[in-house]
Amino acid sequence: xxxxxxxxxxxxxxxxxxxxxxxxxxxxxxxxxxxxxxxxxxxxxxxxxxxxxxxxxxxxxxxxxxxxxxxxxxxxxxxxxxxxxxxxxxxxxxxxxxxxxxxxxxxxxxxxxxxxxxxxxxxxxxxxxxxxxxxxxxxxxxxxxxxxxxxxxxxxxxxxxxxxxxxxxxxxxxxxxxxxxxxxxxxxxxxxxxxxxxxxxxxxxxxxxxxxxxxxxxxxxxxxxxxxxxxxxxxxxxxxxxxxxxxxxxxxxxxxxxxxxxxxxxxxxxxxxxxxxxxxxxxxxxxxxxxxxxxxxxxxxxx
Amino acid sequence: xxxxxxxxxxxxxxxxxxxxxxxxxxxxxxxxxxxxxxxxxxxxxxxxxxxxxxxxxxxxxxxxxxxxxxxxxxxxxxxxxxxxxxxxxxxxxxxxxxxxxxxxxxxxxxxxxxxxxxxxxxxxxxxxxxxxxxxxxxxxxxxxxxxxxxxxxxxxxxxxxxxxxxxxxxxxxxxxxxxxxxxxxxxxxxxxxxxxxxxxxxxxxxxxxxxxxxxxxxxxxxxxxxxxxxxxxxxxxxxxxxxxxxxxxxxxxxxxxxxxxxxxxxxxxxxxxxxxxxxxxxxxxxxxxxxxxxxxxxxxxxxxxxxxxxxxxxxxxxxxxxxxxxxxxxxxxxxxxxxxxxxxxxxxxxxxxxxxxxxxxxxxxxxxxxxxxxxxxxxxxxxxxxxxxxxxxxxxxxxxxxxxxxxxxxxxxxxxxxxxxxx
Numbered sequence: 001x002x003x004x005x006x007x008x009x010x011x012x013x014x015x016x017x018x019x020x021x022x023x024x025x026x027x028x029x030x031x032x033x034x035x036x037x038x039x040x041x042x043x044x045x046x047x048x049x050x051x052x053x054x055x056x057x058x059x060x061x062x063x064x065x066x067x068x069x070x071x072x073x074x075x076x077x078x079x080x081x082x083x084x085x086x087x088x089x090x091x092x093x094x095x096x097x098x099x100x101x102x103x104x105x106x107x108x109x110x111x112x113x114x115x116x117x118x119x120x121x122x123x124x125x126x127x128x129x130x131x132x133x134x135x136x137x138x139x140x141x142x143x144x145x146x147x148x149x150x151x152x153x154x155x156x157x158x159x160x161x162x163x164x165x166x167x168x169x170x171x172x173x174x175x176x177x178x179x180x181x182x183x184x185x186x187x188x189x190x191x192x193x194x195x196x197x198x199x200x201x202x203x204x205x206x207x208x209x210x211x212x213x214x215x216x217x218x219x220x221x222x223x224x225x226x227x228x229x230x231x232x233x234x235x236x237x238x239x240x241x242x243x244x245x246x247x248x249x250x251x252x253x254x255x256x257x258x259x260x261x262x263x264x265x266x267x268x269x270x271x272x273x274x275x276x277x278x279x280x281x282x283x284x285x286x287x288x289x290x291x292x293x294x295x296x297x298x299x300x301x302x303x
Numbered sequence: 304x305x306x307x308x309x310x311x312x313x314x315x316x317x318x319x320x321x322x323x324x325x326x327x328x329x330x331x332x333x334x335x336x337x338x339x340x341x342x343x344x345x346x347x348x349x350x351x352x353x354x355x356x357x358x359x360x361x362x363x364x365x366x367x368x369x370x371x372x373x374x375x376x377x378x379x380x381x382x383x384x385x386x387x388x389x390x391x392x393x394x395x396x397x398x399x400x401x402x403x404x405x406x407x408x409x410x411x412x413x414x415x416x417x418x419x420x421x422x423x424x425x426x427x428x429x430x431x432x433x434x435x436x437x438x439x440x441x442x443x444x445x446x447x448x449x450x451x452x453x454x455x456x457x458x459x460x461x462x463x464x465x466x467x468x469x470x471x472x473x474x475x476x477x478x479x480x481x482x483x484x485x486x487x488x489x490x491x492x493x494x495x496x497x498x499x500x501x502x503x504x505x506x507x508x509x510x511x512x513x514x515x516x517x518x519x520x521x522x523x524x525x526x527x528x529x530x531x532x533x534x535x536x537x538x539x540x541x542x543x544x545x546x547x548x549x550x551x552x553x554x555x556x557x558x559x560x561x562x563x564x565x566x567x568x569x570x571x572x573x574x575x576x577x578x579x580x581x582x583x584x585x586x587x588x589x590x591x592x593x594x595x596x597x598x599x600x601x602x603x604x605x606x607x608x609x610x611x612x613x614x615x616x617x618x619x620x621x622x623x624x625x626x627x628x629x630x631x632x633x634x635x636x637x638x639x640x641x642x643x644x645x646x647x648x649x650x651x652x653x654x655x656x657x658x659x660x661x662x663x664x665x666x667x668x669x670x671x672x673x674x675x676x677x678x679x680x681x682x683x684x685x686x687x688x689x690x691x692x693x694x695x696x697x698x699x700x701x702x703x704x705x706x707x708x709x710x711x712x713x714x715x716x717x718x719x720x721x722x723x724x725x726x
Contacts, residue, residue, distance in 0.1 A: 007520070010311060052580070146382075168409050168719045170413075171645050
């Protein structure tokens, strides 16, 4: 062509176009899609992409939050505000209610990450969701590096890493039998830094705990946990106030903060670009259980 | 804050085994571009030490599944990411043995560039020729042959040139579009990030420099307008009334408001009234943009239809000749077999009318007596579809020329097809 420079596509444009394509494929091929929305940065980006994919129409599917009952209040407030702005329907699958009903049991360590899975699967069955958008990225963790964009789950919600469908070109195979479902990961090819660049470009609001603030924390094995009703001080522990921010936002009982003075997005981007530790390694107690902790949870039907 | 605006995206596929030093090479690219993190490296070092490995096994960075760690093999395509200030890179890392042809084909299907590794001591082997053939079959536009372990042949120019010449001759037969050959040592970092002082006779770029600068913008087909309709957007809203837009991703060509277009398979012509995105209307759309097109006339257009130019149309065909790679371990493809097909956004059923030949991917010998295709086998197949496909030759258009074959009972993806001829 005469003016190839005029047809430039930046990496963020290419990632956005791919994610929008994936979301439209799901809407065209499935009966009952749902988007998993936690109020975390990845699901916020995913919701923005859904908004773009179907504009000027509204987002044509509901969102669901698996609520562990151990949430940061700032994140819940953000979730409700964002859902109201977009006019989408929110379903909350409550881990606390499932515990109260005797469906799942609290683990001895008090972490509720693993017991989210049965609650999620019960909600999928109840509402007959056949496609679930998740915000997982392949750069996060090595088991995720091998996951498909359209990831097949059997009627027990299980992932079988050895038995995945080949995924060629942009031809996604969404065919399932009743009871089976597909987990869809539109952000598969995004990295943590891409997410932050996109948040800056799109001027997306985030829960304030992503930016540096003073917080009362305790040091456990080199990780800084916020002291709150879900995570009280143990005997002999000393808490202290530190300037921190959260790189990931999950269950308040297993998500740690990092020391940071990044109080605006430009500083966060510089910090993420310079960091030498992965976000899950820096902040997630649940992945420290074993080398294949994520794979094991995913097999059971985790996000 | 660094500017992400200047960066573009390059997807490349690697094929090879641990013996070729592939994992070492990827590990080095990731490490030198700071895409490996301290906690990842420490975990790998600890595992390597516990297993008694003599050196840190960087393959453990990518082989994350239990079965892979236990068996010390790569069983699937692993995607890895790194970036330099110029480019973001996506690596589709695939195992090299013949039983993983399926994975290699998958990794190559989206690649802009293929990186093939040979051991300088061994030269070209059957596996290198097979990788090159698969990359040419999948029409990967750029190929880089890395002659690795140059340190073990005393950085010999003669050894390198012999391999480079042999490979170039072979690649010519494959019509490989763009070929580069680089002498490297992944272990020592020669010619990986910067030019090696050990090989002053080599005046080409380092591997990373090549990956950063190889020109991919013109690989896109900007000539043939192809817009497969993905989804019809019709807001049920009082704010936006009477809106009807056709959402999709531009497969090829350049579209502008006012352009005369034809909708297939109906054949009606109209003009583009507008091209919308969530950020507002745009005056031009080109690949790989995801946009929504409004047409001047009210036509019956639905998912699976295709917008093109009246004077440049794809074939509207039910008889399809294609190269098919079979991917199912349980049941072979057989003549008379019926399958589901997904081609662009269009679904069809197809019956296998004939198998012209099965191709030996190592020797390129054609076996015309073959009666079916088993796992990892490739052959030229004749299909008849229930509805017409809006198809181009795969060589001209990877999006409108590729399709997947799905088993209607198990719903598994069992084959990948590349259209050779559609009528």
